[in-house]
Structures are given as C-alpha cells and as structure tokens.
Amino acid sequence: MKNATKTVVLTSLFTLMITMVQADPFIRPPETYAPVWYTSFPYQRNIDMGFSVNPVSSPGYGIPGAVYEGTLDPSLLSSDYVTLTGAATWYASVLVSGSTYTGLIGIDNRAGNSTLTGTAIFHIDNIDDSLPLKDVWLESLDLDNQAYAGEFLNWQVFDPNNNLATYLGGPANSLLGNNEWLSDAEWQITPNPNYETVVETFSVPAGDYALIDNLHIATECVVPEPATFSLLALGGLALLWRRRS
DSSP states (O other), rough: HHHHHHHHHHHTTTGGGGOOOOOOOSSOOOOHHHOOOOOOTOOSSSEEOOOOOOOOTTTTTTTOOOOEEEEHHHHHHOOOOEEETTTEEEEEEEETEEEEEEEEEEEEEOSSSSSSEEEEEEEEOOOOOOEEEEEEEEEEEEEEEESSSSSSEEEEOOOOOBBBBBBEEOSSOOOEEEEEEEEEEEEEEOOOOOOOEEEEEEETTTTTEEEEEEEEEEEEEOOOOOOOHHHHHTTTOOOOOOOOO
8 A cells, every 4th residue: 555655646746856766765855855955865874664574673684674775774774773662563454444554663542442652763873973964854654543633643853862853844744645644854963973763752542543654764964054054043943843733
C-alpha cells in the first residue's frame, strides 16, 4: 500500500520537483521544500525506511530493511539503530478502513481500554568534524485516524547532549487518502554533532491508532550562508513540530 501511495503522489508532484536519479526519492525533496538546504541527492545521509521488516536490532549492520543512498552511508550505517519503547511496536500488517498496510511502527490501540504511550528512537551516526551546522530533513507517511482528536504524534531531533535541535519548518501536512498523511520538516543542529537522535513520541487513546508507514531521513553538514543565522534566530522560537492539533 505504501509503495502505491508514494507512486501516485510522486506522479502528481513531478512538475514541482527537481530532477533526481535515485531509487527511493523523497515525495517532497529538501532542495525544493526545506526552508534552508544546500546540497542535492544523494545527500550525506539518505535513509529510507519502509519497515518491511522489524527495524529494531543491535548496532553493526545498519537499520534492517532500510535503503541507504547517502554519500556517507557506507561508512556510517553500521552505527545506526532503532529503539522502540513503551507500547510502540512493529506491525507486519495492519487493516485500516478496509485496506491492509504492511510494515508499520507505532501504536494500534483500537482494542484497548486506556491511553497507550511510547517512542520510536532513531540513532543516526555522523562524521565528527568542525562544520558549524547540521541540517536534518524528515519525511513521513503516517496513518492517523481523523475520527479521533486525542492522538498525539510529535517528531523531535536531539544532539548527543540531548539538546533539542532548532525547528525550521516545512510544507503543510497533506492528507493522501484513507487517513494517510504526508509530513515533512527541517531541523538544524549547531554545531555539527557526531550523531543525532530522531524521536517520535506517541500518545494514543483507546479506540485509536497512530502508525508510521514510511520514514525518510536526509542530512547535510554545511558552512552556512550569512542569512542562515538570521533564520536560526527566528527558528529558535519554534521548538516543537506538532503534526496535528
């Protein structure tokens, strides 16, 4: 289901995209949609996770099932890993509104009787250098039941000292159909860390669900243009990316 959805959306957005030759393109690439972005495909880290298999494993072989296309991925992927906490788990398949989705992480609480919480934590390795900025672009396809208003999904990015990255923004979320949402946003870390942690927080009431169908991450380490520092000052006012109110 996720591949069919991506194909339809990619076709409809083709005229708005730059030309890229890659196996797993972003639906909304950072070159076009990020507030501040300097590099183009294949980026430095470029990790597309469709969760066809359980992504949780010990470090050493990269994230299971992930497609790696970044220039630094061959040397860094072995240190990447995913952790699921609380009620967050991996699902081989989930039936939603008559459609079967395969390979998801999150919380399906439709049979529960109380709110369930959990997190999905993605450790993304990086080279240790002196560049002043690290940009992170996140694109996710999420199953989010519009019949409920109580579920909470929140992306955040942290440096190794657990400092929250600066949220720069991104395009508005788009409903693709059948309760599947496309979300994109850019985060910036100063200075460039030797790794970053991407965290999704779930809070799902009884009778509801919140699931990630696909997560695509790109990163770049750069020397910024002077105007970037002004944008950072403004971006520091918005520390949380709330995907739904």
